[in-house]
Amino acid sequence: MTSTPEPADERLLSAHDLARAALYEITAPATVGDAAGYTLEEDGVVSLRFHNRLEGYPGWFWTVSLAVVEGAEPTVLEVELLPGDGALLAPEWTPWAERLADYQAAQAALAEAAGESADGDADEDADEDDDDALGDLDDMDAADFDEDGSPILHAGDVDGVDIDVLDEDADADEDDEDDEDDEDDEDED
Incomplete structure (x- = not known):
């Protein structure tokens, strides 16, 4: 049995002025762009989206979640900046131990590749480096x-x-x- 979402309350869909007023309490009006649609949430909540004009947040939207309590006017539940499709996001956090292991594996692979590209001359290069270090003492x-x-x-x-x-x-x-x-x-x- 599937449930169909409740139809959106028209008062919420047209509450752009209320949503903008809530946004202006947390950000400068210059950072809020034109209306960019809405999302129907559970329990009759509607999230109105506005284009974002903040530098560094391409593809993000200002989002204001609104609801109507019985016998009252629409009210603001939440105001936030949320990423849209294709938004620039930070990579998922990776624990330090895993990053270190990846780095060490990459370094080992580079060292191995450098040794193979020298066609076995790596040992001769090491001997030459030792001779150079001792040669510095003569100088x-x-x-x-x-x-x-x-x-x-x-x-x-x-x-x-x-x-x-x-x-x-x-x-x-x-x-x-x-x-x-x-x-x-x-x-x-």
Whole structure:
């Protein structure tokens, strides 16, 4: 047994002024276009659609759902911006773990494709890269080292600040304290 929808109340179909007034409470009048039809909902509710003029929402419609309560004038139930057929929509949300797995699979496929396109020369390329890294050491000269013989960039550098310099200041303070302690010891004797 199928049910036929109730015929639309003519007062709801012609309540465009009421629908526009409700829309103007939530959006600027310039964003609301011409009437774009209606949808019959359950329980005699009618949703009037209006073209949307908001940039970034092509194919979306302002929708105002109206109803008539017995013995009263039409009233607004809901006002919203809804996508129409062919509207630009965001993709469905995918959990991070799935996106990461997809990304890793794509990276592995790219690496495999790059290895196959080299016709087995991937191992030779890896050996050449190792030789290049060691070759950089041969290019170093005395200007590439600090006064103490350590490389300019080493684990002691923090954001370009050589912490060894800071240690030298601390060593100087300790030496001064040691000298004062020695003088105190001599005074006691």
